[in-house]
Amino acid sequence: MITLPDAFKKFKSSLELNEKERTNASKRQKEVRGHLEDAYDIADSFLTGSYARWTKTKPLKDVDIFFVLGDGEAHYRNKHPDVILTDFHKTLEDVYGRDAVKKQGRSVGVDFGVVVDSDDNTDFRVVSVDAVPAFVDGDNYVIPNNSNGKWMGTNPKIHADKAVAAHQAFSNEWKGLVRMVKYWNQNERHDEKPIKPSFLIEVMAMECLHGGWGGSHDREIQFFFATLRDRIHEDWPDPAGLGSPVSDRMDSAMIARAQRILDTANKDIAHAIDLGRKGKNGDALKAWRVFFGPKFPRS
Known part of the structure; x- marks a missing residue:
């Protein structure tokens, strides 16, 4: 015993990310970015949050992806942050379906329909991601914050x-x-x-x-x-x-x-x-x- x-x-050890999970997370990042690039000027995207800090637990849910909007989307900065979240939601809903996409206070969640077994295993696949619209703001970023209707500063680094x-x-x-x-x-x-x-x-x-x-x-x-x-x-x-x-x-x-x-x-x-x-x-x-x-x- x-x-x-x-x-x-x-x-x-069982809660640590392995190479297969990192590969699948990267694949999902590129997949979602591909869909968003058809509708928006995406200057950059990267996995962030607890995933990037190695504090993400399993099963891998709500993995944060920053989608840094380019100059072509600068008009969103002058609008209520709900506008970009609503637009992201509509774009992703058209791809993944209504039941798989959820608008949240600072992001849009996408559920990939991965089944979590009784031992909390997912065959090394990401269950869901949170797509976070962001703008560069000097050395930092700003992201939507629907709780107060403003753009909120943040710095993942x-x-x-x-x-x-x-x-x-x-x-x-x-x-x-x-x-x-x-x-x-x-x-x-x-x-x-x-x-x-x-x-x-x-x-x-x-x-x-x-x-x-x-x-x-x-x-x-x-x-x-x-x-x-x-x-x-x-x-x-x-x-x-x-x-x-x-x-x-x-x-x-x-x-x-x-x-x-x-x-x-x-x-x-x-x-x-x-x-x-x-x-x-x-x-x-x-x-x-x-x-x-x-x-x-x-x-």
């Missing part, structure tokens, strides 16, 4: 650099822990994610996972979940100092729901750790698998 430390290492710094300061264990918590957050037993957006988990981890790696995944998970519960109600600004607070999607009702779920999560974590402490390795493995989901190994 696998030991708990080895189970966490195997779990961490700053986000990536901060993630690298946090990872290195935590003995290169930071990204693995973030992926684990994100995997828990999208567990289907929650009906919908308790913490939105998933980037909020990452932003909180930049500040809360400090002091150096303690050497134990279960104890670090316990500490981080306790901190999530205690601080989920706070305002968490954009790490790049450009956009709206990352926590602005969490209204009071969503915060209260997240706190209730996190209360239960913290009890479940304490129970799993106690089983391991008592030498009940098999029961502890089962408890962690129930907590996280099917990617957590039992052997």
Whole structure:
């Protein structure tokens, strides 16, 4: 039977992107860009967000793709950001169908109809992407923000650099822990994610996972979940100092729901750790698998 430390290492490894998944993500980026280029002046496109920061968990959903609009689309900058999102939605709906395309607050989601099996496997394929219209703005970018009807500044490079710094300061264990918590957050037993957006988990981890790696995944998970519960109600600004607070999607009702779920999560974590402490390795493995989901190994 696998030991708990080895189970966490195997779990961490199972959530890392592999070459087949990166190849499929690149293929989807080029595919969607091809469709958008028929309708818009696309100066550049690239995979970004948690995918580019290596904090994306599995199954691969909502992979962000920036579509940098060229000079021919400059007129959109003077319009409500919903205009470009509506137009992107119409263009992609004509290709993928109404049920597969969804307009969101800052992007347009495209679902490729990939089936996720009972072990959260997708045959190394991306389930969905988020097409994000963007304009270059000096050294930064601006993207739509329908929550306030304005174009919002952002800088993926700053986000990536901060993630690298946090990872290195935590003995290169930071990204693995973030992926684990994100995997828990999208567990289907929650009906919908308790913490939105998933980037909020990452932003909180930049500040809360400090002091150096303690050497134990279960104890670090316990500490981080306790901190999530205690601080989920706070305002968490954009790490790049450009956009709206990352926590602005969490209204009071969503915060209260997240706190209730996190209360239960913290009890479940304490129970799993106690089983391991008592030498009940098999029961502890089962408890962690129930907590996280099917990617957590039992052997």
